[in-house]
Amino acid sequence: MGREAAKIPVSIAMSLAAARAWRHALGTKPTEIIKNARTYAGLGVETLIISANTSESQEARAALEMITCDVVLALAS
């Protein structure tokens, strides 16, 4: 097709949940999420899209705070 697969930018959408047989997920704890994020980054994934996997406002806010405070900072260091 004229394009090298490895040169196609990849963004991957993942949920904050425990992995299931039919669908992989990032996990729910910062350590699991960081480990999975590093694995995807090592494979060349440029963007990790994280779904909070909830319809509750409070839970969504808590998930965002966890990602920004515990995950993003750890990945940046």
Place this chain on the structure above:
Amino acid sequence: MLVDDPQTLVDLACRAEEAGIDSVWVHDHVFNVAHVFDRIGGKPYYEPLTLLTYVAARTRRVRLGTSVLVLPYHNPVRLAKAAATLDVLSGGRLIMGAGVGLIEKEIRAMGSPYAERGPFTDEAIAVMRALWSQDEPKFDGKYSRFEGMKFSPTPLQKPTIPIVVGGVSRPAIRRAARLGDGWQPLGMAPDRRTPGGGTRGGS
């Protein structure tokens, strides 16, 4: 994001921008059906580009993405117009994730041919790129035909808004390679990250 309070959604996007997150993303369903109904029942599920336009007005830097727009739910000409408008209003921040969808009942309800959702999606991407990039857009396809008319606005991003093709089926990966500016698998394990890593069926 399926939170039912729109103000919360916008506040979350603002907080994400403040925290240095690169992009915020919304999904696309018209009806609360299948897994959407299982998760939120009858709670509101907002139209993605309208929601992103609201977010765009409250933010300055964060990129605005769809993960993904189901193209068979949309008239591609109308969608090209809405997306270009959002791209201009947001200062060129839109990333269009696009896919074929898989809920037959919903696709049929939108008047699109379920069995042809793959070819429909391929053509919709070509239609939008033509409208966004050609001075006098012309298209003669199976589902869309136009010529001899100006189209505006065109996106701020040149040559077009980036289109990222979603999905893990072989056809989706091929579509990403042929037509996409990127590929966006959903819920894919790291050992399946390469196109040869095993896929599900699809269009």
